[in-house]
Amino acid sequence: MASPSPFVRSLSASPTPPSLFAFNLPRTRFAPKPPSAPRFTCQAGQTGFFTRLGRLIKEKTKSDVEKLFSGFSKTRDNLAVIDELLLYWNLADTDRVLDELEEALLVSDFGPRITIKIVESLRDDILAGKLKSGSEIKDALKKSVLDLLTKKGSKTALQLGFRKPAVVIIVGVNGGGKTTSLGKLAYKLKKEGAKVLMAAGDTFRAAASDQLEIWAERTGCEIVVAEGEKAKASSVLSQAVKRGKEQGFDIVLCDTSGRLHTNYSLMEELIACKKAVGKVVSGAPNEILLVLDGTTGLNMLPQAREFNEVVGISGLILTKLDGSARGGCVVSVVDELGIPVKFVGVGEGVEDLQPFDAEVFVNAIFS
Ligand SMILES: Nc1nc2c(ncn2[C@@H]2O[C@H](COP(=O)(O)OP(=O)(O)OP(=O)(O)O)[C@@H](O)[C@H]2O)c(=O)[nH]1
Numbered sequence: 352m353a354s355p356s357p358f359v360r361s362l363s364a365s366p367t368p369p370s371l372f373a374f375n376l377p378r379t380r381f382a383p384k385p386p387s388a389p390r391f392t393c394q395a396g397q398t399g400f401f402t403r404l405g406r407l408i409k410e411k412t413k414s415d416v417e418k419l420f421s422g423f424s425k426t427r428d429n430l431a432v433i434d435e436l437l438l439y440w441n442l443a444d445t446d447r448v449l450d451e452l453e454e455a456l457l458v459s460d461f462g463p464r465i466t467i468k469i470v471e472s473l474r475d476d477i478l479a480g481k482l483k484s485g486s487e488i489k490d491a492l493k494k495s496v497l498d499l500l501t502k503k504g505s506k507t508a509l510q511l512g513f514r515k516p517a518v519v520i521i522v523g524v525n526g527g528g529k530t531t532s533l534g535k536l537a538y539k540l541k542k543e544g545a546k547v548l549m550a551a552g553d554t555f556r557a558a559a560s561d562q563l564e565i566w567a568e569r570t571g572c573e574i575v576v577a578e579g580e581k582a583k584a585s586s587v588l589s590q591a592v593k594r595g596k597e598q599g600f601d602i603v604l605c606d607t608s609g610r611l612h613t614n615y616s617l618m619e620e621l622i623a624c625k626k627a628v629g630k631v632v633s634g635a636p637n638e639i640l641l642v643l644d645g646t647t648g649l650n651m652l653p654q655a656r657e658f659n660e661v662v663g664i665s666g667l668i669l670t671k672l673d674g675s676a677r678g679g680c681v682v683s684v685v686d687e688l689g690i691p692v693k694f695v696g697v698g699e700g701v702e703d704l705q706p707f708d709a710e711v712f713v714n715a716i717f718s
């Protein structure tokens with residue numbers, strides 16, 4: 352653990368009963384105060400504040416189309432064959448063309464279930480005479496992917512409820528980009544005037560809280576870290592939410608350790624974390640966001656399934672879309688689980704978290 356910085360405020364000075372801060376329980380570190388940002392005031396209950404905040408975050412950042420576009424170059428190349436196929440399409444060729452289209456979608460990680468769904472719907476429309484040219488088929492293909500993403504995953508704004516503090520827990524497998532995404536999300540929320548507290552719930556790795564502390568300093572947010580080495584994640588998160596409640600924070604962002612979705616005992620720890628924060632603020636957590644590494648392709652499907660089954664995922668953050676992301680599986684996850692993609696990570700910088708825009712995504716994977 353890092354040695355106390357001059358910004359550590361003694362917990363004994365807090366008005367909270369000292370019993371809460373026994374040995375091994377989390378202590379709060381205070382990052383330097385940045386220039387004060389304009390704050391929302393909330394006169395008509397928290398609902399308005401949080402709804403507005405969730406919406407603003409969604410609207411204010413324009414998707415970084417260029418980064419997304421370059422990240423999907425591999426998927427786009429795989430799908431480019433569709434253009435050639437459709438250029439010379441004629442009705443007599445339908446079966447062959449649709450077979451090859453099916454192949455292209457599978458190679459691009461769309462997964463068999465969704466691929467069959469898309470291709471069969473195109474076949475029906477072609478045979479019914481609704482699609483009469485290659486370009487109409489291409490447009491229908493793009494539209495069906497867009498429809499899948501927007502119908503099943505339409506709630507892309509953060510749902511922060513109406514009680515303060517709103518609690519967001521970030522979960523996922525190792526190295527997917529949880530801590531980085533949390534930092535970027537904190538930056539975004541802070542910029543909109545929210546008072547954000549970070550909770551270093553990754554108690555497995557000694558360096559994990561140091562990493563989050565760097566993000567706290569970078570974004571000017573306060574942070575609660577575990578005091579001892581054997582602190583339970585659920586205890587850190589519960590302490591953070593208590594502090595958030597006592598000190599009027601708007602949002603508590605909770606980091607968690609990376610865990611394999613197949614490791615039952617680690618998955619159970621997440622249930623404990625969820626329960627612990629719910630005991631402090633009823634209705635919490637408001638969001639459990641699953642971070643999925645966009646370069647892992649169809650492997651993300653069993654991950655999403657398992658995390659969703661254990662804790663119930665309310666939204667997805669797809670990271671590393673600036674690298675060589677494999678786009679098709681995103682559609683499979685949204686379609687199978689009906690969970691919206693809320694944000695996409697397009698780099699390691701503080702501003703590299705974008706709200707998910709289904710239309711931009713579809714244009715980035717189909718040239
Ligand atoms: N290019 C790129 N790199 C990213 C993105 N998001 C995260 N990373 C990088 O991925 C690596 C892992 O990120 P972390 O945030 O530490 O991942 P984590 O899920 O918290 O990892 P654990 O806590 O070890 O499970 C770091 O090097 C990040 O800088 C992204 O959107 N784009």
Ligand SMILES: [Mg+2]
Pocket residue numbers: 529530531553559606607609
């Ligand atoms: Mg981490």
